[in-house]
Amino acid sequence: MNFFRGVIGGQQAGAQPSGVETIQKLCDRVASSTLLEDRRDAVRALKSLSKKYRMEVGTQAMDHLIRILQTDSSDSEILGYALDTLYNIICSDEEEEQDESEDAAPVKSKNVAAPEDTQRRQEDDIGAQFSERFIQEPENVTLLLTMLEEFDFHVRWPGVKLLTALLKCQCAQVQGIILVSPMGVSRLMDLLADSREVIRNDGLLLLQQLTKGNAAIQKIVAFENAFERLLDIITEEGTSDGGIVVEDCLLLLLNLLKNNSSNQNFFKEGSYIQRMKPWFEVGDDNSGWSAQKVTNLHLMLQLVRVMVSPVNSPGATASCQKAMFQCGLLQQLCTILMATGVPADILTETINTVSEVIRGSQVNQDYFASVNAPSNPPRPAIVVLLMSMVNERQPFVLRCAVLYCFQCFLYKNQKGQGEIVATLLPSTIDANSISAGQLLCGGLFSADSLSNWCAAVALGHALQDNLTQKEQLLRVQLATSLGKPPVSLLQQCTNILSQGDKISRRGSKVQTRVGLLMLLCTWMSNCPIAVTHFLHNQDNVPFLTAQISENLGEDERLVQGLCALLLGICIYYNDNSLENYTKEKLKQLIEKRIGKENFVEKLGFITKHELYSRAAQKPQPAFSAPEHMLFDHEFTKLVKELEGVITKAVHKSSEEEKKEEEVKKTLEQHDSIVTQYKELIREQDAQINELKEQMCTLTSQKDQMQNTITQQLSQIQQHKDQYNVLKLKLGKDSGQSDSGQVNGLQLEELTLLREELEELRKQHALLNTQLAERDTLIANLKAEGVQSPDGLTAAPENTELLKELESLRGQVQTQAAEISQLQRERQEVQTRTEALAAVSGEAADLTKVTELENRLSAQTAETNRLQEEVRSLTESRAAMEKERAAATSTATILQTEKSKLQQEVAESKKEQDDLLMLLADQDQKILSLKQRLKDLGETIEDEDDLDARDQFDDDDDEEEEDDE
Amino acid sequence: MAYAYLFKYIIIGDTGVGKSCLLLQFTDKRFQPVHDLTIGVEFGARMITIDGKQIKLQIWDTAGQESFRSITRSYYRGAAGALLVYDITRRDTFNHLTTWLEDARQHSNSNMVIMLIGNKSDLESRREVKKEEGEAFAREHGLIFMETSAKTASNVEEAFINTAKEIYEKIQEGVFDINNEANGIKIGPQHAATNSTLTGGQGGQQAGGGCC
Ligand SMILES: Nc1nc2c(ncn2[C@@H]2O[C@H](COP(=O)(O)OP(=O)(O)OP(=O)(O)O)[C@@H](O)[C@H]2O)c(=O)[nH]1
Ligand SMILES: [Mg+2]
Numbered sequence A: 001m002n003f004f005r006g007v008i009g010g011q012q013a014g015a016q017p018s019g020v021e022t023i024q025k026l027c028d029r030v031a032s033s034t035l036l037e038d039r040r041d042a043v044r045a046l047k048s049l050s051k052k053y054r055m056e057v058g059t060q061a062m063d064h065l066i067r068i069l070q071t072d073s074s075d076s077e078i079l080g081y082a083l084d085t086l087y088n089i090i091c092s093d094e095e096e097e098q099d100e101s102e103d104a105a106p107v108k109s110k111n112v113a114a115p116e117d118t119q120r121r122q123e124d125d126i127g128a129q130f131s132e133r134f135i136q137e138p139e140n141v142t143l144l145l146t147m148l149e150e151f152d153f154h155v156r157w158p159g160v161k162l163l164t165a166l167l168k169c170q171c172a173q174v175q176g177i178i179l180v181s182p183m184g185v186s187r188l189m190d191l192l193a194d195s196r197e198v199i200r201n202d203g204l205l206l207l208q209q210l211t212k213g214n215a216a217i218q219k220i221v222a223f224e225n226a227f228e229r230l231l232d233i234i235t236e237e238g239t240s241d242g243g244i245v246v247e248d249c250l251l252l253l254l255n256l257l258k259n260n261s262s263n264q265n266f267f268k269e270g271s272y273i274q275r276m277k278p279w280f281e282v283g284d285d286n287s288g289w290s291a292q293k294v295t296n297l298h299l300m301l302q303l304v305r306v307m308v309s310p311v312n313s314p315g316a317t318a319s320c321q322k323a324m325f326q327c328g329l330l331q332q333l334c335t336i337l338m339a340t341g342v343p344a345d346i347l348t349e350t351i352n353t354v355s356e357v358i359r360g361s362q363v364n365q366d367y368f369a370s371v372n373a374p375s376n377p378p379r380p381a382i383v384v385l386l387m388s389m390v391n392e393r394q395p396f397v398l399r400c401a402v403l404y405c406f407q408c409f410l411y412k413n414q415k416g417q418g419e420i421v422a423t424l425l426p427s428t429i430d431a432n433s434i435s436a437g438q439l440l441c442g443g444l445f446s447a448d449s450l451s452n453w454c455a456a457v458a459l460g461h462a463l464q465d466n467l468t469q470k471e472q473l474l475r476v477q478l479a480t481s482l483g484k485p486p487v488s489l490l491q492q493c494t495n496i497l498s499q500g501d502k503i504s505r506r507g508s509k510v511q512t513r514v515g516l517l518m519l520l521c522t523w524m525s526n527c528p529i530a531v532t533h534f535l536h537n538q539d540n541v542p543f544l545t546a547q548i549s550e551n552l553g554e555d556e557r558l559v560q561g562l563c564a565l566l567l568g569i570c571i572y573y574n575d576n577s578l579e580n581y582t583k584e585k586l587k588q589l590i591e592k593r594i595g596k597e598n599f600v601e602k603l604g605f606i607t608k609h610e611l612y613s614r615a616a617q618k619p620q621p622a623f624s625a626p627e628h629m630l631f632d633h634e635f636t637k638l639v640k641e642l643e644g645v646i647t648k649a650v651h652k653s654s655e656e657e658k659k660e661e662e663v664k665k666t667l668e669q670h671d672s673i674v675t676q677y678k679e680l681i682r683e684q685d686a687q688i689n690e691l692k693e694q695m696c697t698l699t700s701q702k703d704q705m706q707n708t709i710t711q712q713l714s715q716i717q718q719h720k721d722q723y724n725v726l727k728l729k730l731g732k733d734s735g736q737s738d739s740g741q742v743n744g745l746q747l748e749e750l751t752l753l754r755e756e757l758e759e760l761r762k763q764h765a766l767l768n769t770q771l772a773e774r775d776t777l778i779a780n781l782k783a784e785g786v787q788s789p790d791g792l793t794a795a796p797e798n799t800e801l802l803k804e805l806e807s808l809r810g811q812v813q814t815q816a817a818e819i820s821q822l823q824r825e826r827q828e829v830q831t832r833t834e835a836l837a838a839v840s841g842e843a844a845d846l847t848k849v850t851e852l853e854n855r856l857s858a859q860t861a862e863t864n865r866l867q868e869e870v871r872s873l874t875e876s877r878a879a880m881e882k883e884r885a886a887a888t889s890t891a892t893i894l895q896t897e898k899s900k901l902q903q904e905v906a907e908s909k910k911e912q913d914d915l916l917m918l919l920a921d922q923d924q925k926i927l928s929l930k931q932r933l934k935d936l937g938e939t940i941e942d943e944d945d946l947d948a949r950d951q952f953d954d955d956d957d958e959e960e961e962d963d964e
Numbered sequence B: 001m002a003y004a005y006l007f008k009y010i011i012i013g014d015t016g017v018g019k020s021c022l023l024l025q026f027t028d029k030r031f032q033p034v035h036d037l038t039i040g041v042e043f044g045a046r047m048i049t050i051d052g053k054q055i056k057l058q059i060w061d062t063a064g065q066e067s068f069r070s071i072t073r074s075y076y077r078g079a080a081g082a083l084l085v086y087d088i089t090r091r092d093t094f095n096h097l098t099t100w101l102e103d104a105r106q107h108s109n110s111n112m113v114i115m116l117i118g119n120k121s122d123l124e125s126r127r128e129v130k131k132e133e134g135e136a137f138a139r140e141h142g143l144i145f146m147e148t149s150a151k152t153a154s155n156v157e158e159a160f161i162n163t164a165k166e167i168y169e170k171i172q173e174g175v176f177d178i179n180n181e182a183n184g185i186k187i188g189p190q191h192a193a194t195n196s197t198l199t200g201g202q203g204g205q206q207a208g209g210g211c212c
Helices: A003-012 A015-034 A036-049 A054-071 A078-091 A094-097 A116-133 A140-149 A155-168 A170-178 A182-192 A199-213 A213-225 A226-236 A244-257 A261-269 A273-280 A289-307 A316-324 A331-337 A344-358 A362-370 A381-389 A394-408 A413-421 A436-443 A448-462 A467-473 A489-498 A510-524 A528-536 A540-551 A554-571 A583-594 A596-608 A612-616 A633-651 A654-731 A740-782 A790-842 A847-935 A943-950 A954-963 B021-027 B066-073 B091-095 B096-109 B131-141 B155-172 B195-210
Strands: B005-012 B039-048 B052-063 B081-087 B113-119 B142-148 B185-187
Touching: A003 A054, A003 A583, A015 A036, A015 A054, A036 A054, A036 A078, A054 A078, A054 A116, A054 A140, A054 A381, A078 A155, A116 A140, A116 A155, A116 A170, A116 A448, A140 A155, A140 A170, A140 A182, A140 A740, A155 A170, A155 A199, A170 A199, A170 A213, A170 B066, A170 B091, A182 A213, A182 A226, A182 A489, A182 A510, A182 A612, A199 A213, A199 A244, A213 A226, A213 A244, A213 A261, A213 B039, A226 A244, A226 A273, A244 A261, A244 A289, A261 A289, A261 A316, A261 B052, A273 A289, A273 A316, A289 A344, A289 B039, A316 A331, A316 A344, A316 A362, A331 A344, A331 A362, A331 A381, A331 A790, A344 A362, A344 A394, A344 B142, A362 A381, A362 A394, A362 A413, A381 A394, A381 A448, A394 A413, A394 A448, A413 A436, A413 A448, A413 A467, A436 A448, A448 A467, A448 A510, A467 A510, A467 A528, A489 A510, A489 A528, A489 A540, A510 A528, A510 A554, A510 A633, A528 A554, A540 A554, A540 A583, A540 A596, A540 B113, A554 A583, A554 A596, A554 A633, A554 A954, A554 B142, A583 A596, A583 A633, A596 A612, A596 A633, A654 A847, A790 A847, A954 B142, B005 B021, B021 B039, B021 B081, B021 B155, B039 B155, B052 B066, B066 B096, B081 B091, B091 B096, B091 B131, B096 B113, B113 B131, B113 B155, B131 B142, B142 B155
Parallel strands: B005 B052, B005 B081, B081 B113, B113 B142
Antiparallel strands: B005 B185, B039 B052
């Protein structure tokens, strides 16, 4: 409260006493009036005073206004006035314009401020204080959130503005309250769907504030489909040609994605990278580059960079880079790169963006190497860019961007490194066109220190972690002035270092020398041949020792440190091939000329330099001014790696060195032992791999076998089923239903056959008796002339029997065929099983296989058993068949007998006929004899009898006639 | 790349039950033995195939710790599916299911498909909650149920896929309003072209699939 009084005191001169009184009266009315209209008028009046008497209205009316929000929620008009008033006291309009440019916290004072600034700060403080008072009750914020659900424009709009203002003043606290209120964030997201542009646009500003520095809210906003909606709005508004709304959307997108890997992942997985591509279809039709368009495009490029930033996890960056190539975004960016008329800062940012899209991604780097500028003749983009890098007239930031691009092109790109170095080698040099190598050499030795530095660093990147190229580059010879022999590139670099003062250069001498020394250090580290090359020139070591030991000014200290590093590299990577410059001799030299302590101190100058740590932070070369361009990011890594080991190497005495040498020897022995072991391990590895492969094939074989077994099992089951069906059929054939047992079946069948036989025999006997009867009959007939018709029925009976037999035989045959089919299948199954068993024999040492084998043999046994069964069945079948054959032969015998009988019957019939004929004759004779006897007048006693015999057929008639 | 549908999932449940591990196993086929406490929410995604259709799953893995509960609540409404996870070796995580379920039911849309998951089924020797208990709880509350192991990957695919199948069926039945993205479902570019015939064509398509 003290604060308020202070501020009031300060402003009292401006505030009329009548104003304060009026405000007090209005507040009373708001608090006590029972009429809504009254309260509404009072709040409206407060609103109109709230700008002029901000302090007074705020102090006196805030609580009343909050109460209005709570109690008068049904009247949107009064709510609107209250919200407007609260907005006015928390946020002054002028402040609103200003805040955009300042990202830092609103309360910030460092320098002695100008009077206007003091005034502004005071007003900011007022806003902060009032907003603090407002959010002291978190329910007030929750209340405001519910207010935002009100569709009425007069409520929603001031509500949005008020919440935005609160967020600006008390960001973290308000964020916290919104985060814990149910659906808080989600409700705010709905603002983007409002059809009234003002609300949607102010909603964007609100969300910008809401998402500032709060990862949890950023994620919820993303979850609520923010990406989709924002990208839609950007498209609707005409992408880069759109107005400030596009800018606001882009700023919000940046908030959501920057340093938020979860959201980045969501953005990538939602295929939103693909939707960025059309943003960059600006091509050559640069009808105009409005300030808004430049801003929009700038933010769009930044968004791309956020997704592929070198600080992201390598995996995440790699997948985004891949997506950017696949959807053609990289290609689109390269088109901008080569287009004409693109504003310099857009071009610069595009170069930076392309850099990060290709960094460490082979596919993208290869694509970039293939891009040509649409010039005549077409030149590689890389060459065109390098031309800008070594061109003094180009803007500094652009040159830095090109260097970054070149670095990113070569980062983890051995192929690219080789291609760049090749353009300098005598065998592959192309004299007809400008090459990257030529441009770099030109830059290295130009009169512009910035070009020197950039070219040196660029060339260093072509050698980074690449021993082959370090050695290749040693072959490069340069033609100097006429008549003099060519000089190696390595030597030319040291020459410039040592003669630095003789050429007049633009820019800073230090920059040139630092650049060249960094190149030499990079080149010679880890490359003993390059060290030998360097030491071979008698002038080089004295130059270095002189530089290090001299007492030079402040700005030369870095050069001294780098010289110490280079000398250290000459010791550390020395293979002792030059007698004058062995490790030992160089160390003695240091001790004598410089002093160990002094040397180490000078070496330490590098990391102590104020610009060192900044360069160590990130790969992009970003310098506030050209003269700050001293350290390369990759180089800082090298220093970190070497400083310690060189210090150690220099400090070691010769005895220690000897000891170390010995240790090294034993180590080497150890090494050889280790190598042996390694060899062994490698062999074993190979064996293991082989075994693993075997295991794999065996496993798959096992699987196959298991499959086969399953198949076989099912086949066997099928066979069993078939077998059972056969059994059943067999049972039925024999006239019996389901007899389960084979033996039983056979017995029954035998019995049946026997019965049949018996039947046949009976028939036979019957026939025999019939025959006998017939015989007697014949005999009778012979004797009496009487016939028996019975014998005639024997023939059809016999035919039936034959038919039956025939069909039985057929059935037996088909069954026999089925059985042999079954047998064949069984045979097949067996051979397959045996084959499998053979295969599994190979894997006898593996338990799994053994287990399998066991199962297999069980299977085989089962199969055998079944086979056995089938065999015995077949046997019994054969036996039955025999019996059947026997029965058939019996039948045949019977048949012959029968036919004999038939014949006999026929014969006897014939005999009968004959007899009948005879009888008839005799009758005739008797009749004629009778007639003759009659004629002779003789009486016949037997006439009736004879008549009856005579008229055999008309017997009944006769009798009837007799009856009548 | 192109998908027919996109479903949003959330994974909820007490801290340490293995939510993040389940997601990691599903998206990366890896297991993380150390408890890397989730702060807030983490995102993961994967494509699956159901009924011959590509379906993109976007999954939000939430923090189980009490202090993050209000953040977790912000994710219920927009999700089409939820995996509610407990640890079969810790009965308290099972006992808390009711609270979780109440929270979910209160803040989600009513059609959200909930899959109950008893995780760490590989730790049979330390089991404190019987499978039958999980089944009973699920039956009682109308949830689908499954025991999983994020360590051995057992049933992990199934858990995510079966949830998707359930959602897919609900779409076929017309229960979900697929045109309202707030339900956690989005029609993919594959479908968008035939969008106009969607309601009519859907049933026909389904019948066609049935007779093949
Ligand atoms: N044996 C076994 N351990 C598991 C399994 N799933 C998870 N764990 C272990 O359980 C611990 C917790 O797993 P997290 O996935 O990090 O747990 P969380 O549910 O995400 O926990 P919060 O993020 O705090 O909510 C880790 O140590 C995992 O290794 C499983 O299926 N079997
Ligand atoms: Mg977790």
